[in-house]
Amino acid sequence: QLLLSSCSKDVKLWDATSILGGPTPSFEGCKAARFSNSGKSFAALSSESAGREIVLYDIQEGKLERTLSDTLATSTGRGHAYSLIHFSPDDERLLYNGVLWDPRRSEPVYRFDQFTDYGGGGFHPAGNEIALQQYDGNAIVDRLLQFLEMEKDYVTSEALLLVKDLLRKYPQWSQVCIATVGNISSNNVQEPKAKAALIWMLGGYSQDMHDAPYVLESLVENWDEEHSAE
Incomplete structure (x- = not known):
């Protein structure tokens, strides 16, 4: 044996x-x-x-x-x-x-x-x-996007990182996610890695977000104040 x-x-x-x-x-x-x-x-x-x-x-x-x-x-x-x-x-x-x-x-x-x-x-x-073992993708994404709307810095930051990872692997969810991401105020995103995730999404899907240039402008204006996330 x-x-x-x-x-x-x-x-x-x-x-x-x-x-x-x-x-x-x-x-x-x-x-x-x-x-x-x-x-x-x-x-x-x-x-x-x-x-x-x-x-x-x-x-x-x-x-x-x-x-x-x-x-x-x-x-x-x-x-x-x-x-x-x-x-x-x-x-x-x-x-x-x-x-x-x-x-x-x-x-x-x-x-x-x-x-x-x-x-x-x-x-x-x-x-x-x-x-x-199957998963209800719509329910999972909807729940994740709800965290983005809570307007709490630490919650928004973690949710942004998850949304970025989701879109990198499943870009077919972009239209659903970007509608919510485009409404996020850069003032509610303080973590450097979360800001980087937001910039990645704003740059990659800017054609689907009318306010993308204005959000990016706000982030760039404060760029000198940023410190390395590492």
Whole structure:
């Protein structure tokens, strides 16, 4: 019987009957490994790719079988947070990060809509259904924008940073967010990083904000008084 362990840069296989003897094979450049249901292979995330790659290894041969590359995925900048890889009961499908794969093909079978990278999921034991943890994007964004309207400096500052991160990853929310961001008074934004976030949004989406030049003018006038955020 084999056990599987992984850290941020490698995966190790252990013989359960002789743990003190140390791991057997070690697989470099991957993390978050998971056995297939048959136990003949394991899937892991590549730790060497800036994008999202799943690597499949044959345990008996100790060789890389296939790499599944999600070219549409982007890095979140949070290397410590990721979803688990799920095998279907018959091992003919893989589910990771809202994307369904056939290990025999290089392209995804299906991409489920989801709002976040960290939505969980899994296969029904019968193998014919998938359960996904979904999020109501509209409700989340509406709640975030409500914080921008509270007119409290520390709340507005944190909300601006979150809105900036949201728009960088999901620019399709720009029209909803910018309508609220454009109404923020620069006097209510004191934190340097929050000001930088506001300037980024004013510059990137100024065509959707009639008051953008005036808000920028106010920020520039006080620029000499700014100190480094670091």
